[in-house]
Amino acid sequence: MILGCASMGGLYRPITEEEAHAALHTAWELGVRSFDTAPHYGAGQSEEYLGAFLRTKAREEFTLSTKVGRLLYDDPAAKDGAAGFFGAPRRSRRLDYSAAGVRRSLDESLERLGLDRVDVLLVHDPEDHMPQALGEAGPALTALRDEGLLSGWGVGTNYADVAERFVREAGADTVLIAGRYSLLDRRAEAGLLAACAEHGVDVLAAGVLNSGLLVDPQPGAPFNYAPAPEWIVEAAQRMAAACERHGVSLRAAALQFPSRHSAVTEVVTGAGRVDSIRDTVAQLAAEVPAELWAELDELVPDQGRLP
Structure with missing residues (x-):
């Protein structure tokens, strides 16, 4: 089982950090050790909540995936409920499947997570951007894997x-x-x-x-x-x-x-x-x-x- 953490970003309804940590603690106590998140989930809130929890655990005890394809920027005009996430930070999303975008996305995700690495990066919802996703994001992720910065990469769609x-x-x-x-x-x-x-x-x-x-x-x-x-x-x-x-x-x-x-190796539950x-x-x-x-x-x- 992988715990999908879209809900930690306020999917459909707001969630406090205390509520998110209670849920994550319960999952951990029940043996869950794999987690999936994304910048898209609550405009970074999911990564922030999840990272704060995982920083209390030994890094070798869990596996973590996040995603690339959406870069975030501060936006005071961002409306609550954007993309179905409520109570999230005032940030907007910009689609970017370029090689430079992949590197930037990883750096910014690590900053929000407060961790030094993730295990897997997934290209998020690339269906309307396939030439760039296949031609730039894929090779950039292969390079990150070959450099030893990832254990693997893939696609989420x-x-x-x-x-x-x-x-x-x-x-x-x-x-x-x-x-x-x-x-x-x-x-x-x-x-x-x-x-x-x-x-x-x-x-x-x-x-x-x-x-x-x-x-x-x-x-x-x-x-x-x-x-x-x-x-x-x-x-x-x-x-x-x-x-x-x-x-x-x-x-x-x-x-x-x-x-x-x-x-099928694992089931991702929300x-x-x-x-x-x-x-x-x-x-x-x-x-x-x-x-x-x-x-x-x-x-x-x-x-x-x-x-």
Whole structure:
């Protein structure tokens, strides 16, 4: 399990540093030792909160990834709630996938984190900037890895085809794919996961609850950050009913599903509060019978219709 720290940046609602540290302490006490953040998350607040916590731990005891592609600058006019983050510092974001931008982003992230290194850097949401991301960011990250400043680099995106290009064309070590390999949405399987298995690339599966639909599949629940169409809600409800018949929560099946694929090395969870972190760890430890997996595989909706 990797703890994704978007919530530490005030995703959807503000979070105090005390609340963030309580959640991080709970995760640590439950054995979590891998963390993922980004400058984008709360315009640097996530990195600041996470870094303050991790500085109380021995550096060799945890692994940490952050991202490149967005540079931050102070902006008193920045509006609260920008990009869905509330209570964050007054900073704005500027997209930059250049080689110089990669180096600057790393330096500024280390300053916010208060640490001397990160383990992995991920190119964040490069889908609209692929020529520069592949042509400049990728080689710059390879150089940082070859200099021994990183243990690896990769891409973090919601688009399986984008991630696959980084695997096949840029020599990425790691892929963080959000929302595209879940109980409901398996669009990453045939292309991206096969490519990662072929090239020995680690897959970090994120967004496995599909924005919340696989927590409580009720009308109006979100899928891919927007209200889910009725037919997708119904598909999730059928999966929930199957889980109930086997005495398993839908959350447990959704959180554990990605690790069934040999290319998936870790699941990234976005739990950001004490109770949700405790629940996530418990669901990951729940027993899911083979019969349920077989039944859920029969309930996968038409992938060609997914938004």
